[in-house]
Amino acid sequence: MSPSKHIVILGNGIAGITCARHLRKGDDNIQITVISGESKYFFSRTALMYVYMGHMKFEHTQPYENWFWEKNRIDLVQDWVEKVDFEGKKLYCQSGKTITYDQLVLATGSKPNKFGWPGQDLMGVQGLYSKQDLELMEKNTESGVKQAVIVGGGLIGIEMAEMLAYKNIEVTFLVRESGFWRNILPEEESEMVGRHIREHHFNLRVNTELEEIISDGSGKVKAVKTKSGEEIPCQFVGLTAGVSPNIDFLKGAELDLDRGILVDQLFQTNLSDVFAIGDCAQFREKPDKNRNLIEQVWYTGRMHGETLAQTILGKPTPYKPGVWFNSAKFLDIEYQTYGQVPADWDESQVSNFYWEHSSGKVCFRMLCDSDRRILGVNNFGFRLRHEFFDKAVREQWSGQKVIQNLDKANFDPEFFAPYISAIQRKYAEENNITLKISKPSFFQRLIGAKL
16 A cells, blocks of 8 residues: 655654654554654663763663664654755755655754854864764863863753763853853752852853853864953863754745744644644744743653644644643752743742752742742752642642642652651741641651751
8 A cells, every 4th residue: 555645754853753653653554754864763862961971872872772663664864954845845965865745844953052152163162962962072072171161051051061070071161140040040049059060069150251262273272261351271162052943954945934943833834734843843822821932842842743743644733731841950959840930020929939958959949829829839859740730730729738738749758858848837837827747757757867
């Protein structure tokens, strides 16, 4: 039986691969081709740092065995697409190959930001996003690098710092905000992360902006210059001031672009049979009032891919992302956020509760609206259950109900330190109410006594 239609997916990240998998689940007869110049097989980007540090081999970052793709009849093409003929429905590849499609899914991901700094293209200056970035970083730091500067903070900056520290390379962070990731984190959380970074012997410079990257005269970096005029010697510069949609090769075409590829709630572009998902997609209208127009998080990419597959299979499915959440690690401090916790807020409109453990490594914040209904939570240093806060935010629980039931969010009840009861006590004291305080187990009290 000949295929009913040919779906080509450009990009093999989490969005593109999830789309391919769900297309195959839903239709055994369509032809599916996934194209990526970066790598033949889908891999986990978050594992790149462990490859660099020697804890894993690159093939260990691939969630699926190589036979999986052939078994599911998903054709993989490793090539760079240089041009798209949307009218003729053709892709022109770097190798000279031409690939035709019936429907095209653009899932081209992100690229590290560059802001036109003098010297940003010198040898030894790079971002960290792709497999090629990993390979370049291995080459750029294989010998002679004793000092590195990371421009910008955030999660990629932390990963890069850990990688460099593994090779005993001295790291200086240049952060233009008043605190680490201060444009995302409230002041107390930003200060906590900043303290932790300094305790790990990284030189964190806040309120500091990059002016120029200085060459050694042979095309390699030898120092950076800040806007205050200070020169900091270095042989490597990491650019981690965010990422932007990888769409440069699409500019000048008839595709509607802004910062990303403009799509509606069905991920449809302005062109028939052309869709965009993942980091490169930009919604024309927010899918939810509390979501961003561009979503560059692993789990949203997965949701994009699964949702679009249903539409392509003939069941138009608008994207409904639900409650925002994210999780990460700042070195060895775990971070979770649910709902809406902005960096700053209007005190007259928002009720704020914040608790921090005396160790300075653990904290919990809850914001509520003027009616004391939960808006969002930040949690550092211990784990809480996603389904608990997803339900609490969706159902707009009162802050008191959230805190009273916080023990039900406990991720590891046997060996968990008694943070829950401490949070409950402080909330009760601040709000002059009586709460039933959770009783720590023997193991919890034992762990708590050591903290």
